[in-house]
Amino acid sequence: MGAYQHILLSVDYGEHGEAVAQRAKALAEKYQAKLSIIHVLDNIPMPDTGYGAVISLTEDSGYELLEAEKTRLMQVGDQLGVAPANRWLIWGSPKQEIVRLAGQERIDLIVVGSHGRHGLALLLGSTANSVLHYAGCDVLAVRLRNG
Ligand code: AMP
Numbered sequence: 851m852g853a854y855q856h857i858l859l860s861v862d863y864g865e866h867g868e869a870v871a872q873r874a875k876a877l878a879e880k881y882q883a884k885l886s887i888i889h890v891l892d893n894i895p896m897p898d899t900g901y902g903a904v905i906s907l908t909e910d911s912g913y914e915l916l917e918a919e920k921t922r923l924m925q926v927g928d929q930l931g932v933a934p935a936n937r938w939l940i941w942g943s944p945k946q947e948i949v950r951l952a953g954q955e956r957i958d959l960i961v962v963g964s965h966g967r968h969g970l971a972l973l974l975g976s977t978a979n980s981v982l983h984y985a986g987c988d989v990l991a992v993r994l995r996n997g
Contacts, residue, residue, distance in 0.1 A: 854881040854988075858957040860948050860977070861889045861926055866994040867963060873992050874961040875930050883959075886936035888951055889923050890944040891916075901942040902950065907934065945980035957987055964991035 859874035861867065878885035891905070894915045907920050920939060927937040940947045952960050964978040978991045 854883045854959045856884045856957050857959045858952055859887045860962045861887050870961060870963040870992045871930060885932050886955060887927055887932050888938040888948055890947045891919060891941045892944055903941050905939040907937055907939060944977050948981050949984045952985055952987055959988045959990060960985055961990045963994045965994050
């Protein structure tokens with residue numbers, strides 16, 4: 851297996867997200883790869899914005915919820931030592947935007963958390979399943995305990 855050059859961590863701030871983040875960071879260090887992070891906003895209304903809109907992390911939006919989301923992603927980026935240009939806050943559907951950004955940025959490994967769902971939740975499909983299905987690159991699904 852060749853070395854990974856550009857790793858994308860999908861950040862969702864869940865209970866065990868830290869473990870997923872640390873795995874992505876360790877892999878980036880091991881392969882001396884570039885590390886990018888993405889968080890997709892799928893639960894705050896943005897009436898004048900189209901899906902896939904990239905939200906600038908360096909400009910004030912004057913929108914409280916959005917500011918909080920920006921701050922959270924900046925903190926994760928700071929903790930992981932991710933360059934500001936490689937921090938992506940995007941409005942849309944996580945399943946679609948993670949895969950779309952991976953293609954755009956020539957990512958060769960996507961790191962997501964995986965809850966190991968059962969029953970109806972499994973039928974509805976998780977973000978991890980969908981990314982695994984549609985991504986054109988390798989995907990690492992880090993098993994989240996108690997998920
Ligand atoms: P889920 O299947 O929705 O429970 O999420 C599993 C994994 O998908 C998480 O651990 C994240 O890696 C990723 N993910 C879920 N939602 C988002 C989101 N809004 N933005 C970025 N990544 C996400």
